[in-house]
Amino acid sequence: MEKKAGYYLPTPSSWPIRGSLALICFFAGFANWLHGEWFGPYLLGTGLLILVTVIYGWFGMVIRENRSGLLAPEQVDRSFRLGMCWFIFSEVMFFGAFFGALFFIRVAVLPKLGGVGHDFVTHLVLWPQFQAAWPLLTGNPNVAAYVAPTSIMEAWGIPAINTAILLTSGVTITIAHFSLLKNHRALMLISQLATIALGVAFLTFQAHEYTIAYMEKGLTLGSGIYGTTFFMLTGFHGLHVTIGTIGLITIFWRMLRNDFNPHNHFAFEAIAWYWHFVDVVWLLLFIFVYWL
Numbered sequence: 001m002e003k004k005a006g007y008y009l010p011t012p013s014s015w016p017i018r019g020s021l022a023l024i025c026f027f028a029g030f031a032n033w034l035h036g037e038w039f040g041p042y043l044l045g046t047g048l049l050i051l052v053t054v055i056y057g058w059f060g061m062v063i064r065e066n067r068s069g070l071l072a073p074e075q076v077d078r079s080f081r082l083g084m085c086w087f088i089f090s091e092v093m094f095f096g097a098f099f100g101a102l103f104f105i106r107v108a109v110l111p112k113l114g115g116v117g118h119d120f121v122t123h124l125v126l127w128p129q130f131q132a133a134w135p136l137l138t139g140n141p142n143v144a145a146y147v148a149p150t151s152i153m154e155a156w157g158i159p160a161i162n163t164a165i166l167l168t169s170g171v172t173i174t175i176a177h178f179s180l181l182k183n184h185r186a187l188m189l190i191s192q193l194a195t196i197a198l199g200v201a202f203l204t205f206q207a208h209e210y211t212i213a214y215m216e217k218g219l220t221l222g223s224g225i226y227g228t229t230f231f232m233l234t235g236f237h238g239l240h241v242t243i244g245t246i247g248l249i250t251i252f253w254r255m256l257r258n259d260f261n262p263h264n265h266f267a268f269e270a271i272a273w274y275w276h277f278v279d280v281v282w283l284l285l286f287i288f289v290y291w292l
Contacts, residue, residue: 007075010065015058022050034221059250066267067259077266084270088277091240095281098236102229102288106134135226149219149227155290158209162202163286169198170279173248173272180255181262192252195275199245206238233289240278247271 025047033040065071071080114132131138135152153159176191213219219227251268254260260268 007073008065008070013058013061015054015061018050019054019058022047022054026051063254063259063267066264080266080270084273088273091277095233095236095284098229098233099284099288102233105225105229110134110136136224137226147218147223149213149217149223151217152226153209153213153217153219153230153290155286158205158212159286159290162205163282165198165202165205166279166282169195169202170276172198173275177268177272180260180265180268183262189252189255192248192255196245196248196252199241199248202241203238203245206234206241230289233285237278237281237285240274240281244271244275244278247274 025043027047029040029042029044029047031040033044062071071077110132113130116132129138135149137148137150137152172191172194176188176195179185179188179191213230219230221227221231248271251271254267
């Protein structure tokens with residue numbers, strides 16, 4: 001009778017606790033930085049440093065386990081796939097919350113404030129000059145600190161270029177995947193490197209776009225709901241692209257070390273799933289944040 005391979009159980013690890021501590025420091029520092037607290041940047045930097053250490057150590061441990069053959073059993077591979085699926089689902093919910101806020105503001109809040117349904121006192125008393133139009137570019141005379149942006153972010157400039165870049169990167173990473181399955185090593189490496197270059201190009205264009213937003217259009221996190229939703233959605237997406245690009249670079253390094261073969265390459269598949277998810281989110285951003 002054939003004996004089934006056992007399910008690998010790692011020894012107890014402190015990485016999850018360290019990761020939780022890093023995230024607490026990171027987000028607490030970021031929030032306090034936004035509120036002008038002096039210790040905010042230092043706490044954020046501490047959290048980021050701990051997080052980088054955790055990612056390097058934890059993922060390095062998993063890579064070593066994989067190279068030693070401990071993660072080969074089918075049950076372990078299935079667990080990794082289910083875990084990645086749930087992780088992407090959590091990311092869908094994350095961005096869904098921000099998109100939901102954007103839709104709620106545009107569909108329900110602005111018309112209500114503009115007097116739809118004969119609820120005219122909502123703005124006539126507090127803000128007579130208010131215009132229920134999106135994007136909201138009207139300054140509030142009752143709030144001196146609120147300075148409205150001068151214009152919107154156009155869709156057919158840098159955002160359109162970045163859309164083409166990400167769509168192309170989705171093609172190149174797919175080519176890299178099929179090249180891996182067919183043992184075409186040279187094409188796999190070239191396609192993976194092209195995907196990395198496209199990710200870096202996207203981030204470069206987005207940084208330039210943010211410079212235009214701040215310096216030329218007066219668009220900031222504090223410039224009303226348009227600025228807040230714009231930077232929260234595009235900023236978090238940019239963070240995900242950054243994480244994905246780092247993951248692509250790590251996978252490229254592992255490709256150079258011959259860590260993958262057509263039958264054992266889930267780490268590559270995981271980052272490919274993540275990258276395709278980032279592509280889909282950007283398409284939604286382009287449509288609902290820039291275009292419509």
